[in-house]
Amino acid sequence: MSRRSNQLDELLQDWLHANSLRKTEVQRQLRDAMDEHPDGGMQTSPEQVQFMGLMLKAMNAKQVIEVGVFTGYSALGMALALPKEGKLIACDISEPFMSQARVWWQKAGVDHLIEERIGPGADSLRALITEGHTGTFDFMYVDADKTGYPDYYELGLQLLRVGGIIAFDNMFRGGDVADETVTDENTVATRALASKLLHDHRIEYSLIPIGDGLGIGMKRDD
Numbered sequence: 001m002s003r004r005s006n007q008l009d010e011l012l013q014d015w016l017h018a019n020s021l022r023k024t025e026v027q028r029q030l031r032d033a034m035d036e037h038p039d040g041g042m043q044t045s046p047e048q049v050q051f052m053g054l055m056l057k058a059m060n061a062k063q064v065i066e067v068g069v070f071t072g073y074s075a076l077g078m079a080l081a082l083p084k085e086g087k088l089i090a091c092d093i094s095e096p097f098m099s100q101a102r103v104w105w106q107k108a109g110v111d112h113l114i115e116e117r118i119g120p121g122a123d124s125l126r127a128l129i130t131e132g133h134t135g136t137f138d139f140m141y142v143d144a145d146k147t148g149y150p151d152y153y154e155l156g157l158q159l160l161r162v163g164g165i166i167a168f169d170n171m172f173r174g175g176d177v178a179d180e181t182v183t184d185e186n187t188v189a190t191r192a193l194a195s196k197l198l199h200d201h202r203i204e205y206s207l208i209p210i211g212d213g214l215g216i217g218m219k220r221d222d
């Protein structure tokens, strides 16, 4: 549901894509392949991936975490924005998805920048803390099970450096967050997270209407 920015009509969306995207050939191929994929709607919108790549470059980011890899499109876009000594820790619970993603990363020549962690996202993040990586990451992108977001948030805040950014995808739930009659657990969890982020003084905060809503928190000095 976040393959496109759902606030835009189709005409403007097409214009935005034609007039702003700078996709590499492999990104284009992956995008096209996902049009045929049964879960292709899970893929992050290209304008959002490009925006995150710009953020990474603006921050001079070297250490990045992604929770929820799917078939690797967002990780590919972020890896392309990293310097040669950069590292992206790619976390996903699904080995089949990770295997599909790996093929694209190899094709694009960025696989050496990506370290795979297969298992529940919170376990992978706890392992990074145990391994001594607290306070070392520049950026974390969360696009996974929505009920897991509170855990990813707390663990992510530990792993980020001061000034580091955590970004949450699907904050709009296709518009369902604003419709109180929608009470599925993912939407309820997303509403709770939105409220938490708004009132949490450990971060600077902005919720951006791109893709399916991107919540951005920057870790403050405490």
Ligand code: CA
Binding pocket: 002, 042, 043, 044, 143, 144, 169, 170
């Ligand atoms: Ca998503």
